[in-house]
Amino acid sequence: MMGLRLFTILGVSLGMTIVLELLFAFVAGKHDRKDLLLVCLVNVLTNPIIVLAYYMAVSYWPWNPALIKVPLEIMAVIVEAYYYKSYGRGFRQPLLFSTFANLFSFGIGEIYNVIGG
């Protein structure tokens, strides 16, 4: 069933993104518990709607999926950066952190897709 598949995709995508961005944040020196929790919540905020919008768009538009992914990812980076800046404790360069955290999770996600996940 399409609905169940999409629901699973949303769940897996969110879970993977949170794990990867938490890992990135930890490696990047963010050890404050509240900051790490903020990383999780900010991804809850952006990831499901991005994934849903992406799947809706590729289902109805015969465009190259990359053309849809890029602007969506840019929007996610901007929103996440805003929240890190507004609510984070140790985010001195929120836009840079958001950009690299998203590049990291996006890159790993693409590799996962290529190897047949």
Next chain:
Amino acid sequence: MKLNHFSVLLLFILAMLMVCTVANSDVIWEPNDEFYKNKYEDCEYIGRSYTAKSADGSVTVWKEPGSRKEVDTIKNGSALYVSFKYTDKSGATWGVVQFEYDDAGNVKAAYTNNAHTGWIMMAELALVYDYRSFNEEHESEYQPYSGDYKAFMNGDEIVFWSYPRSGVITRTESNIDENFSISYTYTDSERRQWGFISYYYGIRNSWVCISDPISKTIPAIAIKNSPAASPSQTIPYPNSNVMPENSKFPVTILLAVLVFVLIITTVVIIHLFWKK
């Protein structure tokens, strides 16, 4: 301009909703016909193929329902696509057709702005057996699909059929990805399992043979007990702007509502517990 976090969130949600809305605004294809434009509120969508079948040997295409102005006559057996129907005051039902002629002078459905349009009495048309006719006949036999999609994703050219054992291939596609989804299955009398695809990158309302997805030679069977015309006359639907019959819209709306609730809850939590 300084934006507060609610403005940023609102802009973000609006941008995402725009993507969803535009993606779903895949409206029903409409004919470029004057009468239809004036009376579209009284017209009812059909979107099916028919063949001309009149006792006179040909059907007349009229400028508009009840009009005396003739657009053309089309000989019996010609395939036509009726997008909308209109019922006049006397109770007669008319279908709007849009067509042009091929090099041999045969009528073919056309979806361009300079094609001929006109109205034909539905009583002079015979429905072409299609996936909807198949649904009406076999819906009670459908089963959910429980398999995986690996057999479709190995790069082989997958064959899409108008309906199981129609003998009519609608398209072939080699690049099958995770958007490929089988809505339900049907098993024919020769134990072949088929899967219905409501939409996949422009392919709408087609079937794949799960038991043999690459075969192009699955023989057609004759349609029994059906008033519909031969399936060999199935004509293509407009390439774009026809809402798929089994649209994913309600499911995606439900998911969108869930996601929206999730976002609002998260924003409230962040706002309450991460105040600076």
